[in-house]
Amino acid sequence: MNIYDKNGWLDIPKIVNTCEKNEINFIFIIGARRTGKTYGIFKHFIEDVFSKDEKVIYMRRKTTQIDSVLVDSMNPWIDINHDLHRNFYFKKVKGEKSRVSLQEINEAGEEIYYGEAFSLTSLMNNRGFSGSGFSEGIYDEFIPEKLDKRIKGEEDAFLNGVETISANRELLGEKPFRWWIVSNSNTLDSPLIHSFGLLSNLEKMKKSGQEFSMLKDRGIIIILINKSPISEKKRKTALYKALTGNTDFEKMALDNEFAYDDTSSIKSEDLRKYRLICIVGSLGIYEHKNEAKLYISDHISGTCKDSFPDSELGKSQFKFYYSWVYNYIISNRISYQNLTVKFYLDKIFNI
Structure with missing residues (x-):
């Protein structure tokens, strides 16, 4: 399956259509920086989720990362706000410590509520949270960067969060909650990759250059952005022209190389x-x-x-x-x- 649209961006509408046809509820997307991952998912939320009066969850690993998106200049919705003339932003909820909501100011100047933002730890501390009314969520940058500290029990925190949000909706005949689990390609040594048992799949995909894999019986899609046309165009921009062509940053940002993973000792022996x-x-x-x-x-x-x-x-x-x-x-x-x-x-x- 070709994962790119005619302009070279990740084709999220095609992925959504595939998910709908095959009952996919966990979409792992790992790839080079700024290739349309988060932007495309946000656009999907606007067109396909908010339009049905449903809400979303935005999640990051650490509370400090959630705090950062409260700053206007760090708002992850900036680009899509500009392009679509919208005004989505995150804000702290008065009187509720650590709660952050997703809002938009409409043309009438009214604040419209569209969802919640959690870190792994804050979600773990909100076991009583009701996920009814929420249909999809994005766990952004789920693979930590080199300087980020590991969170003890990270995989359990996420899985408990999924259970909290999902509640008993499927037992009541409702559609499962859908998770978009997204990151740049820093390393494959991620607690979530291990807990979902996807490491061997990702290794094979990387080795063969495969960009799309569907584990239909498990309700999982894996997308590994290896040949992004956008990344190729970015090689000619000022930053990448100034670099040597062989830095860890370039390998991750352009080539979807897992720069932190040393594979020199991986081999088959007799x-x-x-x-x-x-x-x-x-x-x-x-x-x-x-x-x-x-x-x-x-x-x-x-x-x-x-x-x-x-x-x-x-x-x-x-x-x-x-x-x-x-x-x-x-x-x-x-x-x-x-x-x-x-x-x-x-x-x-x-x-």
């Missing part, structure tokens, strides 16, 4: 040259028979003495008894079957 020395979770730790190097794979071949369960205790025990594995990591003497197993081991050793 297990006949290795011996299984232990298992942690579902991963096998293999030692080369003739060289001082390791291979990590989710394919288990052979037997070993030590096996540690996929639990906090099990991973701590592995880290204690096999602490020397860390030296192999930092000396680049480990190869990995894929990014999934690499991220798993990196987390055990807090890398």
Whole structure:
């Protein structure tokens, strides 16, 4: 499926149509900066959601990010307000600490209410929030940038929020809530990508250049913007002409390269040259028979003495008894079957 419109922007109306036909309720969009992701979704909200008198949720990871959109110059609706002559903005609700609403001033000067804005933590603290009347939401920039701190229990916070907003609408015969989960391509090591089990799909898509994947039985669409015509045009603009052509920022902003992910050690190895020395979770730790190097794979071949369960205790025990594995990591003497197993081991050793 071609994901771009005739002008090279992400074709959100086509994606919406595909969602409607196939009962899709989770749309993951990962891609280069300013290729029409958020803009297109906001335009869809105006044309297809607000027009039916339904409300939306706008969500970011941190409360400071929600606070920032209250500033006029940081309002994410600025561009679409300008282009469509609208006046959407976020504002704090008087008398309700931490509550932020989405409003618009209409031609008559009246304030019209269109939805709510939450951070992960504020949504977690609003378990009593009723999602009735709300039909769609956008979780913007769900993949953290390099300097952002991880939020403990991030995936659980989001999933609890989804449950809170969805309530029992499907049991009552109503349509499910639809989530647009959107980000630039900083890294694939995201709690949401892991919790939805999408890492292997994204790896395959990236490797093959595939931009669209529909997991119909799970109600999920994945869009990985790899060949944006807009990104190609942006290469000729002042900022990118001034850069070297090989910075992490350019890789993320133009090429949808996951610049924070080191894939140099991802390779397939011949297990006949290795011996299984232990298992942690579902991963096998293999030692080369003739060289001082390791291979990590989710394919288990052979037997070993030590096996540690996929639990906090099990991973701590592995880290204690096999602490020397860390030296192999930092000396680049480990190869990995894929990014999934690499991220798993990196987390055990807090890398």
